[in-house]
Amino acid sequence: MKTxxxxxxxxFRQRRLRLSVVLIILIGxxxxxxTIVNFQTWTSIVKIPAGIIWLFHxxxxxERSISYLGPILYxxxxxxxxxxxxxxxxxxxxxxxxxxxxxxxxxHPVLRIVxxxxxxxxxxxxxxxWAMILLFSFKQSDFTGFLALFFMTxxxxxxxxxxxxxDLDAEKLQALQAVGANYFQCVFCGVLxxxxxxxxxxxxxxxxxxxxxATLVGLLTGTGVGFLFDFYFKSFRYDAAGLIVLLIAILxxxxxxxxxxxxxxxx
Amino acid sequence: MIENSQxxxxxxxxxxxxxxxxxxxxxxxxxxxxxxxxLTIVTIYSLATLNNSNLQLSEAxxxxxxxxxxxxxxxxxxxxxxxxxxxxxATSVSLAMxxxxxxxxxxxxxxxxxxxxxxxxWLATSIKAVMAFVRAIPTILWVLIYSVVMGLGASxxxxxxxxxxxxxxxxxxxxxxEETSQDTIEALKASGVGFWPIVFQAILPSIVPALxxxxxxxxxxxxxxxxxxxxxxxxxxxxxxxxxxxxxxxNFHEVGLIVxxxxxxxxxxxxxxxKLRGHYLKHN
Numbered sequence: 369m370k371t372x373x374x375x376x377x378x379x380f381r382q383r384r385l386r387l388s389v390v391l392i393i394l395i396g397x398x399x400x401x402x403t404i405v406n407f408q409t410w411t412s413i414v415k416i417p418a419g420i421i422w423l424f425h426x427x428x429x430x431e432r433s434i435s436y437l438g439p440i441l442y443x444x445x446x447x448x449x450x451x452x453x454x455x456x457x458x459x460x461x462x463x464x465x466x467x468x469x470x471x472x473x474x475x476h477p478v479l480r481i482v483x484x485x486x487x488x489x490x491x492x493x494x495x496x497x498w499a500m501i502l503l504f505s506f507k508q509s510d511f512t513g514f515l516a517l518f519f520m521t522x523x524x525x526x527x528x529x530x531x532x533x534x535d536l537d538a539e540k541l542q543a544l545q546a547v548g549a550n551y552f553q554c555v556f557c558g559v560l561x562x563x564x565x566x567x568x569x570x571x572x573x574x575x576x577x578x579x580x581x582a583t584l585v586g587l588l589t590g591t592g593v594g595f596l597f598d599f600y601f602k603s604f605r606y607d608a609a610g611l612i613v614l615l616i617a618i619l620x621x622x623x624x625x626x627x628x629x630x631x632x633x634x635x
Numbered sequence: 636m637i638e639n640s641q642x643x644x645x646x647x648x649x650x651x652x653x654x655x656x657x658x659x660x661x662x663x664x665x666x667x668x669x670x671x672x673x674l675t676i677v678t679i680y681s682l683a684t685l686n687n688s689n690l691q692l693s694e695a696x697x698x699x700x701x702x703x704x705x706x707x708x709x710x711x712x713x714x715x716x717x718x719x720x721x722x723x724x725a726t727s728v729s730l731a732m733x734x735x736x737x738x739x740x741x742x743x744x745x746x747x748x749x750x751x752x753x754x755x756x757w758l759a760t761s762i763k764a765v766m767a768f769v770r771a772i773p774t775i776l777w778v779l780i781y782s783v784v785m786g787l788g789a790s791x792x793x794x795x796x797x798x799x800x801x802x803x804x805x806x807x808x809x810x811x812x813e814e815t816s817q818d819t820i821e822a823l824k825a826s827g828v829g830f831w832p833i834v835f836q837a838i839l840p841s842i843v844p845a846l847x848x849x850x851x852x853x854x855x856x857x858x859x860x861x862x863x864x865x866x867x868x869x870x871x872x873x874x875x876x877x878x879x880x881x882x883x884x885x886n887f888h889e890v891g892l893i894v895x896x897x898x899x900x901x902x903x904x905x906x907x908x909x910k911l912r913g914h915y916l917k918h919n
Contacts, residue, residue: 394736397732397736398732398733398736398737400729401728401729401730401732401733401736402729402733404725404726404729405726405729405730405733405789405792405793406789407733407789407790407793408790411790412785412790412793412794415784415785415790415794416794418784419780419781419784419785419794422783422784423780423784427780449677449680449681449684450681450685452674452677452678452681453677453678453681453682453685456674456675456677456678457678457682488905489898492897492898492901492902492905493894493897493898494859494862494863494874494897495859495863496862496863496866496867496874496877496878497862497877497881497890497893497894497897500866500877500878500880500881500882500890501699501702501703501706501881501887501890502699503881503882504698504702504881504882504885504887505695505696505698505699505702506695506699507695509685510685511685511692511695514685564667565663565667568667568670568671571674580773581773583773583775583776584773584774584775584863584867587775587867588866588867588878588882597776597779598779601779606783613772613776613780616771616772616773616776617768617771617772618771620771620772621767621768621771624767624771630666630670633662633663633666634663634664634666634667634670635663
């Protein structure tokens, strides 16, 4: 059989044609979105340097802002606690759901579909909507933020855990079953020890993610460090707000480095 | 009498220090266990000290049930109109597309400078450090900061979202670029190919699938962020109406409708991303 290859000229011509079509479509999307959003690209880009200079003038913490350090550190600590505890509690539930919903360990295929659908639903409701839904019932308490993060995390971790369990070698499970292990022995002696380090690294990733989201949730529900930022920001105490931004950045980076270290140690 | 003068037969006794106990508890396992134990302790402490002032949990959950019922089983447009909400939804999608495209374009050029196999080491390290700092600050804070400089509204939202997108995509792109084999670059350099032709003719075509999938992931994140920005910084998109319906008018029927709209967009995005990845994986 003879396969015909295009000549180099026609190959490059076709490639250029395809590239220009893609470019034109992208530019079209850009212009369309620009008009819908009512965004002026040039005037905004020109303002960016001025914005950064303004940022450095006003957001640098001064000696005065040190006096705010106490409440800021306390709220930051609370926010960290809420993001860790919501992740851990959610991971316990997700682990159960994932075992029931993974193809290799599911007791019933219908259960699998229900769990997949539920997780997708939880995941796709934005965290803002969760905050709004919960704010009304749970008022301005840490509990609102905790539950909002909990539902989001539950959706994400259930999917991640399910995929992790499905990626495991199915033959090991079959071997366990062949020597007469029952369902719980299969799960607790076959699946969990094998998947433990991957699952933990997902949990660590979710803690990082939740710390970032916790700021947003706090802003919306009036709790934690997000609320404190909003409060200082709206009362024009930019130096204190800048201090918060700086501390959040430091905390996130420290958390990232720690979890990278842990991930390497347990791999 | 025969004396047993034969020396005792020597048996090789394994000395205690040489004996290796084989155990399931290896060092990684120990670290794993202590990490999990630590996290559990923190969780218990934080649940015990959670600020639930004047909160009757059973009543709160009952009211949550009633709200969920109102939201998901009886959605309605409330005091806004369908046209208004759909327009706001289109604004959110556009905001996400705009910031993703802008972010991807800027991020690609910065990523070329941040890839260790293309740029000098000091440049790559410093760009990566700056980007890590930008990434560590939540998107919503960037938007709020820019809203002081540019005024509340679309421009601040676009610039703030783009800022974070760039930082995120530079990390993803530069890691993809670094996966290109050094031999290819060396060979092209040796035959006298310039810097930008190497980037656009050799590296870019080989990492298109990775770039595409990262960009699409960012698009999904940007859509969620666009909603958040509307709620917290007053850009005129669906998040703003969600915020108003939820915390000013307490109209849960409208909150439900908006959540349904957002879910519909999320499902479409997921389908598109599946199609897109399938298409590109087949081609390459």
